[in-house]
Amino acid sequence: MNRIASRAFPGFAIGFTLYYAPAYSFTGATSSFTWPLFTYFPAIGQWNWGLVPGNDNIGPPMWWYGWILSAVVVGLIFAVIAMLLPEKAVQKTLATLVWVVPILAFIFLLNWELPWFVPDWKPIWFS
Amino acid sequence: MDTALLIIHSVCALFLIGAITHQALGVFWPRQPGQTDFVAKARGINPAGYVTAIMVLYVVTFLLGAYIYPVYRVYVRPPLQDLMLTYAIGLFEIKENFAAIGLAMLPAYWYFWKKAPEYTTTRKAMVAIYFLTIWYNFIAGHLLNNVRGFA
Numbered sequence: 001m002n003r004i005a006s007r008a009f010p011g012f013a014i015g016f017t018l019y020y021a022p023a024y025s026f027t028g029a030t031s032s033f034t035w036p037l038f039t040y041f042p043a044i045g046q047w048n049w050g051l052v053p054g055n056d057n058i059g060p061p062m063w064w065y066g067w068i069l070s071a072v073v074v075g076l077i078f079a080v081i082a083m084l085l086p087e088k089a090v091q092k093t094l095a096t097l098v099w100v101v102p103i104l105a106f107i108f109l110l111n112w113e114l115p116w117f118v119p120d121w122k123p124i125w126f127s
Numbered sequence: 128m129d130t131a132l133l134i135i136h137s138v139c140a141l142f143l144i145g146a147i148t149h150q151a152l153g154v155f156w157p158r159q160p161g162q163t164d165f166v167a168k169a170r171g172i173n174p175a176g177y178v179t180a181i182m183v184l185y186v187v188t189f190l191l192g193a194y195i196y197p198v199y200r201v202y203v204r205p206p207l208q209d210l211m212l213t214y215a216i217g218l219f220e221i222k223e224n225f226a227a228i229g230l231a232m233l234p235a236y237w238y239f240w241k242k243a244p245e246y247t248t249t250r251k252a253m254v255a256i257y258f259l260t261i262w263y264n265f266i267a268g269h270l271l272n273n274v275r276g277f278a
Contacts, residue, residue, distance in 0.1 A: 002242050062196070062200050064227070113221050
């Protein structure tokens with residue numbers, strides 16, 4: 001169990017985070033890539049596969065659940081890959097990345113969250 | 128029903144705040160020999176003893192929040208947009224992102240705290256991340272509730 005957990009659990013967290021941060025940042029009604037696995041329309045209680053924009057008839061879309069499920073899938077893939085790597089060679093690296101990647105993700109996400117607080121803010125990605 | 132769940136969500140978050148704060152104090156400001164005051168007693172705990180409680184409380188709080196999230200999306204957020212209170216929406220956006228990434232870190236948090244004591248830097252860093260994000264989420268949720276209230 002420990003030999004699996006030492007690589008799979010950090011691998012899962014890293015993979016999840018590496019997918020979730022850009023998924024939140026780059027999802028929009030006109031996104032070319034389907035970041036969320038599904039879309040939920042809470043006003044009518046309807047689920048749709050993939051990224052579906054909202055409108056006046058079906059109400060606002062919720063992509064958060066879809067991002068999480070997509071990120072879980074990516075996290076599991078990373079966990080499997082991590083388990084295939086030699087334990088001694090990667091354990092220290094994973095033990096560092098497991099907290100460094102989330103911190104970098106929070107900084108990355110802040111760039112896309114700032115427009116809510118600073119209306120003139122343009123995410124650095126495109127400026 | 129939704130209001131009752133929101134209150135339960137808040138109470139669970141309060142317990143979670145207590146647990147992560149105790150653990151963070153025990154990790155970063157441990158009690159020194161001879162200290163017996165109230166604050167020192169709050170710091171004089173075994174940080175590893177809080178791991179299971181933090182994990183259970185985190186998952187329960189997260190699930191409750193995820194369950195009532197649609198109510199926010201339909202009844203709370205649109206008026207905030209109409210009133211141009213975008214900062215309040217931003218507070219929630221950060222909260223949901225912290226919550227999701229924190230959830231994904233839980234298995235690793237369990238492993239490093241229960242099975243790998245040699246990774247002290249990782250253990251401390253994860254406690255610091257949880258401490259800051261859980262406190263932020265609690266305050267942001269409280270502020271948002273004050274701004275708009277529930278449906």
